[in-house]
Amino acid sequence: DGKWIVYDVHTPPERSAGSELEQEPRFLPNGTPGTFVGSHLLLSDTQGNGVSEICPAKGNCWRASWSPDSSRVAFYSDADGIPQIWMYDLKLKASKKISAAKIKAKLWLGDEAYWCSDGKKVFVPLAPSITRKTEAPSAAVGPKDSGIQIYSSGKESSEPAKSEPVQDYTEFFLSENNATLASIDVASGMVKEIVPSTTEPRPSCLTLSPSGKWIVYLSVYRLNDPASTKAFYDLAIVPAEGGPVHVIAKDLEVNDNDYYTLAYRWRPSHDQLVYYKNARLWWLDLNEKAAEPKQIAAELGDVAPFPILFTRDGNRLIIGTQPVDRKDYSGFWPSSLAIFSLETNTIHRMQFDPSLQYDQVLTSSKNIAWEPAENEFGSIWRNSESGEKSIFRNNLESGKGTTSKKELGHFQSIGAAGQDTMFVAYEDAATPPDIYQINHNLQRQKRISNIEPRFDNVRLGSVERFQTEIKEKDGKKITAQTAVILPTGTKKGDKLPTLVFHYAGLPLSRSADRFLAGSPASVPISVFVTRGYAALLTDLMIGPEGVPGNPAQEMVDLLLPQVNRAAELGYTDINRVGLIGQSYGGYSTAAIITKTNLFRAAVAISGVYDLPGTYAWMLNGLTPHINWSEQGQGRMGTHPWKDLTRYIENSPYYQADKIQTPLLLIHGGNDDTSPVQDAEKMFVALQRLNKTAQLAVYDKEGHTINTWSLEKAVDATQRILDFLARYIPVKS
Template structure:
C-alpha cells in the first residue's frame, strides 16, 4: 500500500456531477458520464464559466462510457473526442446523442450508432453548454434532436475599429436587465433553440436573442417551453425574473405564455401535460414562498395557481404529470404528494412517513421527463430511509393507490437522482466500495448485487484513511461533531500535525467521505502526506459570523489535542470560498494555527465585496456575510464582520489562492495580500489566470495548487511523513 498523491488525484475517474445516466429502452446499455482531471482544459478568454471549447465548468474533463448491463463490458462511444457527456438514447434505442468536443471543434452534438458503432458530429451545432443536467432531447419519432445553441458564429470577433467598451446603465424607473445575470449565463450570450435533423444534418435555429437554461420538449415533439431570463430586481433576494415562452420547433415565432415569472437561478422547473396542451411551473426560490401553477401552452387563459407548497420542492425538477393528465405528482418531506388539476385539491399519495418510519428521498425517473414513468402495474420505484435505524431500501409505490412496499435493502445511500435508474428486474446505482466509486446492479427480487464497473481498480494500491467522529462543545454550549481522518497506523505514532478544513454553516462531519469528489479527495492528499485531516461541524446563527466561526472551530481543535489526536504546535487551517473567508477570520482572532491557506476568500472586506456585483450584495446581506441589510443600514456589522479591518492581528503565515476569473473572490484575495504585505506579515498569493471559482481547474493548475498547498503546510507544520512528489 502507498500514500495517495497528486498524480493519483489527476488520473482518478469520478462520476460527473449532476450528469444523468440514461438506460437504453431495452435495458441492455447504460450510458454514464465520468470525469477526470487530466482531461480538463482552461477557461476561455471571455468567460468565467466555460472553457476554450465552450464546455461548462461542470462538464470539464467529462467522458462517456457505455456499460453492458449483463456482462459489465464497457464501450467508449466517442474515442477520438477530448470530452463527451450528457448521453441520451433515441426512442428506438439504436442511437446515442451526446455533447462532444473533438479536435478543432467547439462543443457540438454527436451521435453514436449502436449497430455500426460509427460516430457523426454536427460541427455546425455549436451548443451553449449549461449545467450537466442540460441534456439533448429527442423528438418522439427519433428524427430530430433539440438542444440549446449559442451564437451562430462562435469565432466572431469585433473589428479593430469598433469601440472596446463595457456600458452599464441604471434608471430606477426602468430596471436594467443586464445588471445581474444568472450564474449559468454569459453576459453576451445570444441563444436559440437548436433542432438537429438526424438524417439530413440540417440545423434549424428557432427563436433568437434568448437567455435560458433548459428547453423542455413537449411530449408531442412540436414545441419547447423555456424560461427566458429578463432581470433580477434590485433588492430581490434569490429569485430571478423570466418570461415563460413556448418555441415551436418548426420555425414559427415563439410566443409568451406568462410574463415576469419569479423562479430560482436554475430556471428549469417546467413540465408538459401528456397531451402537450398545458404547462406546469413552480415559482419561488430558497427562503421564499413556492407556488405551483398550470397554464395553457397556447396562452388562451391566465395561469392558475394550484397550491402554495409548504416546503421547497426539488430545485431542478417540476412536478410530474400522471399519464392521464389529471394529477401532478411530486416528492416532498419524505412522501409522494399529488394534486388533482380538475378538483384543485392536494393530498399525500404515498404512506405517511410518521407511521411507517420510511422517508422516500429519491424517485427513479428518467431525467427531464414530464410524465411520471410507471410500469404496466402502475408502480414506480424509489429509495427510502428508515427513521428507526437510518438504513436504506428500495420501495415500490403504486401511483394510483399510493401503496408503498419495501422491495429490498440497500447500503447507505450514495446515489442521487442522476446516478440511479431501474428496470423491473434491476436497480442500477452509484455505490462506494473501499473508497472507490462503482456501478452496482441490485436485483429487485432481493438477490445478491453485482458490480458492473469499478472506476479506479488501482485504488486498491493506495492507503485508505481511518475515519473517526469526535464530539465537542462550542462556545454556546451546543454539542457538535468533527470527522478526523488519519493515515493508516497513526494510532501507533505520536500526535500528528493536523490540517483543519473549515466551512461555516454546515455539518461538515457528515458531508465528507474519502474519494467522492474533488473536495473529499483532499482528505487523502493530506493523510497521504502524513497529516490528520479534521472536518468540524460549523453550525452558526444567522448573524455576526466572524466571532461565531472561532467559537465553533477552536473548541474542535482543542478537543482533538486533548484526545492526543493532534499536536497543538502543528495545526494548520484551510478553506475554500466561504471557508476561505473563515480562514482569514480565524487568523485575525487566534494564533492557534501555524499556517493557513485561504482559497477564493470572498468577503474579507465586505465594504468592497458588496459593490463587486449583485450576487456579492446578496452574499453580504443574506448568505455568508449575514449582515441583514446594506452597508448604509448596517455599517457597524459590515466593519465588525470584515476580517480586513483586523489584519494587523494576523501572525500566522497565510497563502491566498484564487482564479482570476472568480470575482469578487479574486479581488478579495488581492486586497488581503496587499494589506498583509503592507503590514509586514508573511503572505503568499497564487492567482491562476484562467481559472474560476469551482475547482474544475485544468490539470496543470490543479497540480500546481495542491503541490504548493502541501509544500506550504510542510514548511510550517513539518509532518511525520515527507510528501511524495
C-alpha cells in the same frame, strides 16, 4: 430498452501556458463550455461486459440523448471545431455529424437534444446569429473603440443613451444562455428554426411534449431586483412545427440546486405538465383548446420545489412537502412526501422520522420515479445525527415506508431496466465513483463501470463521525455534526496532528460520503491524510444570508467546540491543529484566527479579507460583491455606509494585528470571484505588523486550485504541505 448505458467521463486537460485553456475560461472561443474540455462518452452493456468509446477521434463530447428505439445516441461534440450535434449508431458502431449548425452549449444541465417520437428529428438549442461576448460585458459607455470607459450615476445618468445600470447582468446572462430553438432532420441535417433567439421571452432550454406536438422552454434567467441574488425565468410554449409563443407562467424562481431541470415535468404519454411556482403546483393540459394553468393539490399548502415526479403509469405525483430552508445555500428541501392522485384528486401524506433529512427519490428517468415493485417507490433519507442514509421502499397506497438498506455513500440515479433493476452512480469514502446495478430490494449487486482502475488501490483509514452539543448565546442548544478521516493504520485515541476543514454555511461533514472525502478546500483531502494528518470535516451552520450578522465570531463559536470535542475523544492532538479553507472558507480561515490562537498554522485559499474595500470591486463594469455582501454569503445585510463597524469587525484585514497564527495565503492571479488584491493587502498588513505569513500568487490562474494547470496546482499543494510540516510536523 435497458440493455445499454452511456455515461460521460471527464479527464481534466493539462492547461499549458499560452493555450486557450490557460486562464480557466467559462467558454472556449469556439463556444465549448470550459467544464466539458476533456469530456468523452462511453457505451457499456448493462451487464458490464464491455466498454466502447462513442466519440469522434478528436475533440470533446458530452450530453448523450437516446433515440426512442434505443438504436442511436445523439450527443454534442466539437470535433470539427465548434459544438455540433453528432449521432452514434449502435448497429454500425460508428459516429457521424448530423448537422453543421452550431449548438448553443450551456454550463448547466437542460440543454440536451430531444428526439421526436419517430426518431426522425432532434430538437436542440442553436447558437444565435447575433454574436455576444462570452464574458460579463462592461456597463460603461464611451466613444467606440476609444479605450475610454465612462460610468454614470445620479443626475449624470439622466441620459439613457449614455449609461446603463452598473448592476445590469442582462447582457451577461444572454451571452451564456440565449439560444435559437430548432429542429434538425437526422437524415438530411436540414435545420428549421422554431423559436428565434430574439423572441420574447428570450429562449434558453427546451423540452418536447410526449406527443411531439409542443415545445416548452424556459427563458434566459434574470434578476428582477439588481440588489437581490434571486433569479427568475418564464415558462413558455410553442407548437413544435413553429407558431406563436404563449407564456404559461412568469417569474418562476430559479432553483440553485439545478438551474433548468427542476422547474416543470411532463406527464408520461400525455401532453400535460406540472410546474412549480410560489411554493404551489400548477397544471396545464394542452389537450384542452383554451388551456390555462390551474392549481392542483392545494390542500398540501406550501410544497417544496422538488421532488415532483410521476409514477410509472402517469396517474400519480410524488410531491415534496413541508419545505424547510437548510440554510446551506441549497434553498428549500422537503421534510416529507405526499402522493397526489390525478384521477381522484386525493392525497396520501407520508411521514418520516424527524431525525431524517430528505436526500432523493430514485428515478427511472427525469420525470418518473422508479418502482421496484407494484405500488412501491424507493427514496433515500439521511440521518441528521449519524450521517447514515436509509433506503426506503415506500408504498404508494398506504404511504408507509420500510427500510431496505442503510449506506454511508452518495447515490445518483441513472435509469432503470424494468422493475427488477436500475442503475446508479455510487461512491463512498472507500469506493471510487462508478456505475452499479441495484436490484428490486435496493441492494447494490454489480459494478458496471471501472472508470479509474488506479483508484482500486487507493485507500484511507476509517471514516468516523461524532456530535458536539453547543450552547449559543441565547441559551439555545444546537448539535453540530463532524466527520473525521483517519490515516491508514491509525485509530481513535492516537491523538493525531489534525487539519480542520470548514466552509461556513455548509455541512461539510457530508463530504465524507465522497470518495477519499473529496476536495472541500479545492485540494484532495487524501493528500493530507496519506501523509499522516487526520482531517476534521466540520459543520458551521451560521446565521442566514441577507441578515446582518457577525460571521467571524459565529464561526469561532461553532468551530472551537468541535475541535475540542475531537481532542476529548482522542482523535486530535490539540497542540497540533491546523486550519484550511477556500473561497468563503479562505475568508473564514483568516477571520477565525483573528479570534483564537488555537491553530498552529492556517491556509487561506482564494478568500476576500477586506469586506468594505471589496464591496465596490468592479469587474467588467459589474459589481458582484454588492449582492454578495448585502444579500449573500457576506451576511452584512446592508452597505458599509450604514454599518461600517460591522464590516470592519468582520474583516480580517482590519483585525490583522490580532493574528498570531502563521498564515499561508494562496491566490490565483486571474481570480474573477475574489480579487487577488485582497490577498495582497492581507499579506502586506501582516508583513507590516511583522507577523508570520507567506503569500503565493499564481499568474493566470482562477478561483479553485483543482482547475489550475497541473504544474501550478502541484506547486500550490506542495507549498501547503511544506508550510504545514514546518508548524505542525507529523511524527514518523
